[in-house]
Amino acid sequence: MRIRVDMTRCQTHAQCVFAAPTVFTLDDNDELSYDAAPDDALRQAIEQAARACPERAIFLDGA
Ligand code: SF4
Incomplete structure (x- = not known):
């Protein structure tokens, strides 16, 4: 899978x-x-990370 973090939004909360x-x-x-x-085995943890991000900076681009 591919992911992307919008670094202009990321405030280094580390969630x-x-x-x-x-x-x-x-x-x-x-x-x-x-x-x-x-x-792909990490998808669940990554979805959790995306939900936890206070800045909504994590994007999942699919498999
Ligand atoms: S939780 Fe979001 S804002 Fe914080 S470090 Fe991770 S991507 Fe950046």
Whole structure:
């Protein structure tokens, strides 16, 4: 599957990191980085992350 984070919206709340830590991480500068093509098996966790994001910055582009 493909995902995208709108970095103009992302405020580094890190809710996505808690929901799907193998996909979303914060680097040493507290910048979000993420796997744009994660395994489909992670879909549930990623949907949870998208729901948890206070800025609605996470978009799922389908499989
Ligand atoms: S939860 Fe949303 S705003 Fe926070 S770091 Fe993740 S994508 Fe960015």
